[in-house]
Amino acid sequence: MSSPFNIKWGIFNTGNISESFVQDLLLYPPHTRGVTDVTHTVVAIGSGTSKAKAQALIDTTIATGDAKNVDVRDQLKNVKTYGSYEEVVKDENVDVVYISTPNALHYSCCLLALNNNKHVLLEKPFTANTAQAVHLSILAKQKNLFLMEAVWTKFFPQVLDLQKRLFEDRAIGKIRRISADLSRFAATDLTHKKYMPSLAGGTLLNQGMYALTWAFLFGYRDPENQHQLPIVRSIAVKNPQVDVDQSVGVFLVFPGSNTLCVATSSMDITTASGHSVLIEGDRGFVEIPRSANRPEYYKITIDGKTETVNFDVPGYGFYLEADSTARCIRDKIIDNPLCPLKETIELTSVMDQVRQQNGIRFPTDVEDLIY
Ligand SMILES: NC(=O)C1=CN([C@@H]2O[C@H](COP(=O)(O)OP(=O)(O)OC[C@H]3O[C@@H](n4cnc5c(N)ncnc54)[C@H](OP(=O)(O)O)[C@@H]3O)[C@@H](O)[C@H]2O)C=CC1
Numbered sequence: 001m002s003s004p005f006n007i008k009w010g011i012f013n014t015g016n017i018s019e020s021f022v023q024d025l026l027l028y029p030p031h032t033r034g035v036t037d038v039t040h041t042v043v044a045i046g047s048g049t050s051k052a053k054a055q056a057l058i059d060t061t062i063a064t065g066d067a068k069n070v071d072v073r074d075q076l077k078n079v080k081t082y083g084s085y086e087e088v089v090k091d092e093n094v095d096v097v098y099i100s101t102p103n104a105l106h107y108s109c110c111l112l113a114l115n116n117n118k119h120v121l122l123e124k125p126f127t128a129n130t131a132q133a134v135h136l137s138i139l140a141k142q143k144n145l146f147l148m149e150a151v152w153t154k155f156f157p158q159v160l161d162l163q164k165r166l167f168e169d170r171a172i173g174k175i176r177r178i179s180a181d182l183s184r185f186a187a188t189d190l191t192h193k194k195y196m197p198s199l200a201g202g203t204l205l206n207q208g209m210y211a212l213t214w215a216f217l218f219g220y221r222d223p224e225n226q227h228q229l230p231i232v233r234s235i236a237v238k239n240p241q242v243d244v245d246q247s248v249g250v251f252l253v254f255p256g257s258n259t260l261c262v263a264t265s266s267m268d269i270t271t272a273s274g275h276s277v278l279i280e281g282d283r284g285f286v287e288i289p290r291s292a293n294r295p296e297y298y299k300i301t302i303d304g305k306t307e308t309v310n311f312d313v314p315g316y317g318f319y320l321e322a323d324s325t326a327r328c329i330r331d332k333i334i335d336n337p338l339c340p341l342k343e344t345i346e347l348t349s350v351m352d353q354v355r356q357q358n359g360i361r362f363p364t365d366v367e368d369l370i371y
């Protein structure tokens, strides 16, 4: 048997999700999950603020490992810590960069990485607008570099299994309607990134994109729709003080299959348990009780009979997208068919339409293209 392909990660920033991503890679290594074809090494962590913050992420990861009885010291002792993102992309040891800066910085950080010939896994929402998304995808293609939006949801076994059952087996018959919600209460703190237009805040880009992701997973991708773009109608409740969307409702109709989708999100409330995703068809329905970003299990009812399907995903599950990234880079695939750039661009264009329909604008420097 050939040895597993090892991929070397560089991490941009030390925020919440970077910490979760790094911990997922280290605390749940592939062999503990039955994965034998790829392995991950974190080789560099850069903070835009200070080298000390990068070291603090390492210290927290060691402490978390200790608390879980997982020895990660050995794996972390050679990690380079940097006080800038530039140093990460100049590090020759780094194969791929994971970028999870605030939304408004995704585009410029990704340009920095691609221009320094690094493969990139870029957090959701991919960019502030479609023009930026298209620009990044063209650049990655020109430079023959892997680029993917980190929509981890798409890699959950529950989702892959459902796609097979709903599309290949037509388990619930023709898909008629998809309803999805991702709402998280976020106290109105106008200095928080979700309330800052200058950081591309608002519920749509931060949370609503997950609800739209379900519409795309089972509406756009439905073979009956043949990847046709949806008709989009939306309405948003804006924050009275700052120009961000507090709650948003989007209706989509996929013209190939006539599937209706209702995608909602809010920062005023948290999705009630049991109300994340519902997919309804002629013969039955699928419920994903929670949550639209990290599906735990699904319940499928066919002709009145209900079955619950569970898959064990320990930790957060960010390693699923990381494993897939490693496989693509190993196989020289620059656009992951499980999360293709075309779909990212098209979902971004839906978000552009929603913002346009509701007068949600970001400052010019957030929306601009950089050449
Ligand atoms: N896939 C998922 O489930 C999730 C994805 N996300 C996405 O990840 C990204 C980051 O979210 P999250 O980790 O919650 O964010 P945090 O606020 O926790 O961290 C962001 C980090 O980015 C760096 N940064 C650089 N410039 C700025 C700036 N101007 N203001 C604030 N921070 C800055 C800082 O790190 P440093 O000083 O070290 O450079 C900061 O700690 C977002 O795009 C979000 O949409 C978020 C949550 C879940």
Ligand SMILES: O=C1OC[C@@H](O)[C@H](O)[C@H]1O
Residues within 6 Å of the ligand: 184, 206, 207, 293
């Ligand atoms: O990616 C995310 O997932 C969970 C949400 O609550 C969060 O706001 C978002 O950034």
